[in-house]
Amino acid sequence: MRFVMKRDYNEDIRLFRYRSTFFWYLALVAGCLMAPLVLDEYLLSQLTFVCMYSVATVGLMLLTGYTGQISMGHAAFFAIGAYTSAILTNHGVPFLMALVAAGFLAGLVGIVIGLPALRLSGLYLAIATMAFSFIVEEILARWESVTRGNMGMMVEPPSIGPLVFESETRYYYLSLVILILTIVAARNLLRSPTGRAMVAIRDSEVASQAMGISLAKFKTMAFAISAFFTGVGGSLYAHKLTFINPESFTILLSIELLAMVIVGGLGSIHGAVFGTAFIIFLPQIIIMTKDYMPKYLAEQTGLEPFIYGVMIMLFILFEPLGIYGRWRKTKFYFEMFPLYKKDTFRREKKYFKAERH
Numbered sequence: 001m002r003f004v005m006k007r008d009y010n011e012d013i014r015l016f017r018y019r020s021t022f023f024w025y026l027a028l029v030a031g032c033l034m035a036p037l038v039l040d041e042y043l044l045s046q047l048t049f050v051c052m053y054s055v056a057t058v059g060l061m062l063l064t065g066y067t068g069q070i071s072m073g074h075a076a077f078f079a080i081g082a083y084t085s086a087i088l089t090n091h092g093v094p095f096l097m098a099l100v101a102a103g104f105l106a107g108l109v110g111i112v113i114g115l116p117a118l119r120l121s122g123l124y125l126a127i128a129t130m131a132f133s134f135i136v137e138e139i140l141a142r143w144e145s146v147t148r149g150n151m152g153m154m155v156e157p158p159s160i161g162p163l164v165f166e167s168e169t170r171y172y173y174l175s176l177v178i179l180i181l182t183i184v185a186a187r188n189l190l191r192s193p194t195g196r197a198m199v200a201i202r203d204s205e206v207a208s209q210a211m212g213i214s215l216a217k218f219k220t221m222a223f224a225i226s227a228f229f230t231g232v233g234g235s236l237y238a239h240k241l242t243f244i245n246p247e248s249f250t251i252l253l254s255i256e257l258l259a260m261v262i263v264g265g266l267g268s269i270h271g272a273v274f275g276t277a278f279i280i281f282l283p284q285i286i287i288m289t290k291d292y293m294p295k296y297l298a299e300q301t302g303l304e305p306f307i308y309g310v311m312i313m314l315f316i317l318f319e320p321l322g323i324y325g326r327w328r329k330t331k332f333y334f335e336m337f338p339l340y341k342k343d344t345f346r347r348e349k350k351y352f353k354a355e356r357h
Contacts, residue, residue, distance in 0.1 A: 015187060032176055036169045044168050046284065050277050051175035052236040055182045057260045057272040059229025062186060064258070065266040066195070067222040068202030070122065072254050073113070073129030076136035077106040077227040079249035081234025083140065083147055086155040086244060095158040099178075099235045106231025107224045114223030118216050133254055140246040152245030155238045165239075175236055179273075182229055186269055189225065198222050202267075230257075263315050265322025274323040282308060 036044055056078055063069050081102035088098035113132055120128050140147045147153060158165045158174065165171045189195045197218045200208040205215060238244050256279060264275020286307050319326055 015191065029180065033173075036172060041168050044172050046280060048168070048172045048175050048240060050273075050280050051172070051179040052233055052240060053257070053260065053280065054179050054233075054273045054276045055175075055236065056230040056233030057257055057264070057276050058182050058186050058269060059226040059233070060257050060261050061264075061266075061269060061272040062189070062198070062229070063222050063226035064261055065268065065271070066190065066202060067198040067219065069117075069219060069222060070126045070258075071129045071226070072126045072251070072258065073131075073133035073136075074226075074230050074257050075249045075251065075253035076133040077110060077230040078234035078237065078253060078257075079136055079140060079246070080106045080109055080227075081231030082238035082244050082249070083153070083234075084231070085235035086153055086238045087146065089156050089158070089239075090153075095160060095239070099158075099232060102235040103228040103232040106234070107228035110223040110225075110227025111220055113227075114220040115216075117223070118219055130251060130254070133251055137246050137249060137251075140249070147246070150245060150247070152243055155242045155244060157242065158239045171240060175240075178232065178236065182232070183269055183273075186229070190269075194218065194221065259312050263312060263322055265324035268322070268324040270327075271322050271324035274327075278323060282311065 035047060039047070056074065059077075060071065060074050063071055084102040084105045085095075085098040088101055089095055093101075113129065117125055117128055141149055143149070144151075158171075163170075165174050190199070197208065197213045198221075200211065200213055201215060201218055201222075209215060241248075260275040260279045261272060262275070263278055264273065265271030315322065321328070
């Protein structure tokens with residue numbers, strides 16, 4: 001196991017561990033801002049989807065990766081955010097107000113779901129949240145006077161004052177700015193007592209209770225914050241597509257969001273973005289590689305879902321720390337070469353008797 005020597009308490013809550021890290025992030029942001037200058041409209045559209053979904057996966061990461069609560073119902077929060085923003089903007093509410101309202105309404109529903117789920121964990125919590133997702137999907141389909149049911153709803157392009165985000169470039173910049181604000185907010189949350197309490201609950205509920213941490217308070221808060229970010233992502237999604245219907249928010253979306261978190265690396269904000277980019281671009285990579293496959297294989301129906309599933313299984317079996325975990329291992333290898341030890345990142349599976357179920 002790797003041990004990092006720390007000399008000061010502030011090292012744990014510092015936003016940037018090293019000064020150089022700030023400049024690397026600044027260079028990354030500058031590269032993202034210049035992306036429209038070198039990418040065509042299609043690739044820019046894919047990057048926009050990465051930004052939108054990353055906002056939602058950051059929210060799910062806070063719940064699953066940092067609090068240890070598995071959710072299979074985040075498609076419901078995504079849908080609540082999308083429909084709230086669509087309905088409000090179609091009735092003349094400014095986009096920014098609708099965006100915030102979408103997040104807050106999803107957060108309130110997250111509290112309602114989080115309270116009865118306090119006594120559940122693991123597989124039982126996943127099943128309960130999945131049932132909630134089915135309920136929301138059915139409400140969207142049946143409440144035709146508000147959501148127009150299965151006929152769907154047109155959504156106006158977002159605008160801030162006189163600036164209308166109709167072009168792909170403008171919407172990319174809008175999504176990028178909201179993603180950056182989301183990541184900064186999540187990082188600051190994790191530095192706060194609330195974030196540290198969430199991590200303590202994930203590591204050991206018994207130990208966290210012994211330290212005076214209220215499980216009910218912080219688990220519910222984790223659901224609310226996670227749902228808020230997911231609702232904001234849903235709002236961006238609705239205005240990007242300009243048309244939504246209940247079929248866009250099925251259980252498959254929840255599975256996709258959870259896959260993004262797992263593939264990217266649990267317990268890492270970076271992993272949420274890496275996993276989202278991987279899942280978004282994977283179908284495109286499969287399509288591009290079909291030209292180099294044997295004809296009988298490339299023409300097989302179901303090839304894309306098969307490769308998609310195999311890739312996720314390979315990550316879970318051979319790289320449980322995800323893409324970000326692999327990056328950390330590679331970086332640490334070059335930092336410590338030739339003194340690197342193979343078992344540096346090995347996890348010790350030791351459990352207290354009180355933690356066993």
